[in-house]
Amino acid sequence: MHNLAFDIAHLLAGGLVLISFMMLYQDRLYALLNIFALHAVVLAASVAWQAFIQNAPHLYVTAAIALVFKAIVIPVALHRIIKQLGIHRDIETAVSIGPTMLAGMGLVALSMVLMLRVTGAADPLAREDLAFALSVVLLGLLVMVTRRNAVSQVVGFMSLENGLVLAATGAKGMPLVVEISVAFSILIAFIVIGVFLFRIRERFDTVDVGALDEFRGERR
């Protein structure tokens, strides 16, 4: 039983990393949102599994929050924004896909090497979990860095946050309050960014953040 528990947790966390790679690969906005929803679903499953094997019922709440907000509310809202803005055809990456994927692999390797070495004394489940979580965080940052479109940057940020949740649930004993406050802060960040998107759109007729730079008279 214990081995099975470990394997499933391992599978789910590894799945998150894999989906992060998909996100990195995908340059169409709708598809990106769908993958983000999938990311959140897998996260919810992973958290729920942790709740089950750790016997920590409050983690089910976290899983539910992840499922409802990140897998349903935020993707749907972003869908609507994209529709309203009419930018669903946009393909915008600052760096081409190939090098990005290579960089992503490098980052995963780095986080594996680092985490497995640093946390030598810890529980193996937590070790694997932390290594995967760090990979997800770094890949989320990579998404943010390599995209010009504000919506994809939001998605990158959200996936980064998913990585944080994964790390937190892997380590035993994170209080519920922290999770709820994190979830709400994400929601608020989302709202603020959404409002900003519309504002940017109104002003510049695009959500390419490059327009902001041009407006400031800067070169890219």
Add this chain to the structure above:
Amino acid sequence: MIPAVTQQIWCVAALLGTTALAIAASRSRQSTAIVYGTTFSISLVALAGALLALISRTSATELALPIGLPWLGSHFRLDALAAFFLVVVNLGGAAASLYGLGYGSHESAPQRILPFFPAFLAGMNLVVLADDAFTYLLCWEFMSLASWALVMAHHRDADNARAGYVYLVMASFGTLALLLAFGLLAGAGGSYSFAAIRAAQHTPSEAALVLALMLLGAGSKAGLIPLHVWLPLAHPAAPSHVSALMSGVMTKVAIYGFIRIVFDLLGPPSWSAGVAVLILGGATAVMGILYALMEKDLKRLLAYSTIENIGVIFASLGLALAFQANGLGLAAALAFTAALFHVLNHSFFKSLLFFGAGAVLMSTGERDMEKLGGLIHRMPLTSFVFLVGCVAISALPPFNGFVSEWLMFQAVLQSPDLPQWLLKIMVPAVGALLALAAALAAACFVKAFGVTFLGRARSPAAEAAREVDRWSLAAMFSLAALCFLAGIVPGLVIDALSPVAQAVIGHRMPVQLDDAWLSIVPIAESRSSYNGLLVFAFITAAASLAAYFIHRFASRAIRRGPAWGCGFADPTPAAQYSGVSFVQPIRRVFGTLVFQAREHVDMPAPGEMRPARLKVDMHDLIWERLYTPVTEVVWFFADRLNQLQFLTIRRYLSLVFATLVTLLLALAIWS
């Protein structure tokens, strides 16, 4: 009976309270009198406590206060060394407060000075009392900032603003060096109390590094060449009584820091440390006095002369290190006592001279000596005390400056006992440098006194000068009296210093008060001795006799001169000796090399009506060769970094990302 250290801390608390009082009473017209009166009485009390602690030879008292870092608190300790420097600080503080009672009433913006003056005094007291590295650095910075605020009192003057800027940069640099030195001293264990540092063992390389850092840190505050650049800018920029405190006292606090760490905390020195300090001290002395000679601003001249005296003190300290490293305890005690004696003396006469310069500034509004002159007729009392200060600082008997420099040369004469050949050659060479500096100092103060007070007035302002108020005169006369007393009964001072030498060096000079007729005998009667009283009597007798004969046979004799000339053939004051013309020979001898001084005649073309002019080009090589390149490099990188200010959001994110990945990589490689 409260322990001495507690008394001193109460005095500091009272000084800080005075700061609050000064802020509260800043609108009141009486605020100047109230604040300086209060600081004067507090300084006197603190001075009495410190003197008592020094003379009574009680063991060190300690005090821990639960303020500062929560798990450390702050520790204070009063031992013989601290007591001696507290005497210097509080004596200077009392004199400056007394002087401020008169001088401060002419201040245009007293609210800019009054709150910081007591705070500055409190800071200096605290540095001397501090007994752990954290408290020491905190108090050191407090002292620096308070003095910086005083330098910036008249900040609308562009020169003062620049002085404040340079001071701030150099003070931060010095503190950085001190911080690193303490870090090294505390070691990996990180126990920052002085007792723990004293008990710890330090490897030779560590000790050498700490010494270098202390020379940078304490040296920049004291004014060692080439870290002196802020000093001649900042000291004159402050109001005169603050200049006196900064020059006469704050530089001594820096020397205290050097002694505390290098002699007390670092353990037994190596003789090469002595060589480094010796050479730096000798170079500083000569360079400082050469700068002073070239100066025509009276207060800047005094500031440069401070650099010279700091050089002398550091050279004696270097001697003490060299002797102590070779186990020559008596000679080390002699050199160390000479250094401390000079610390005391310099605080007397430099404060006195700055007060005198302030009195001149107060009554004429001029600091430029080329616009002064003839003040001896209008300010006879100030002239007299200024002359006393000049004689004392020129190291002429029977005043105190002679005694300390004489003691130092006695220590130099002990150098044949040293085993290392480098030292055997180096010490007399540095002794020659110091002798040169002493001679140049005498020339410098002949110039300072002669051009300012003798001859005829060179400007209407100097002609309209009036004698200053009684408070200022009282401060100057008491310091002049101290210079005289320390000069004729030096045995008293040497005996008072013996517990300090005993505590720091482990040896002391022989008891001087046992010798007959108040003479002092540093080593043995057969080698050398000096009797200030006798010399004074001889000088008085010889001078009176000479005056009588001159008056009798020369001035009353009938001579023939130009009609209506009255002894002055040319009626314009510009025909007098000026300061620049007085130092021309010295400039030609030394300035050609040291300042790259070049003279050329600016001859008008035939038919042109303007006069021909003799122009002198001088360069401050330390500023041009050392500081200008450093500033340029800093500006270069600052300009490059400026571009980071306006990046796109994505670039900022990328920077953060790259930093994170780099750090993780570093961790992955080295962990």
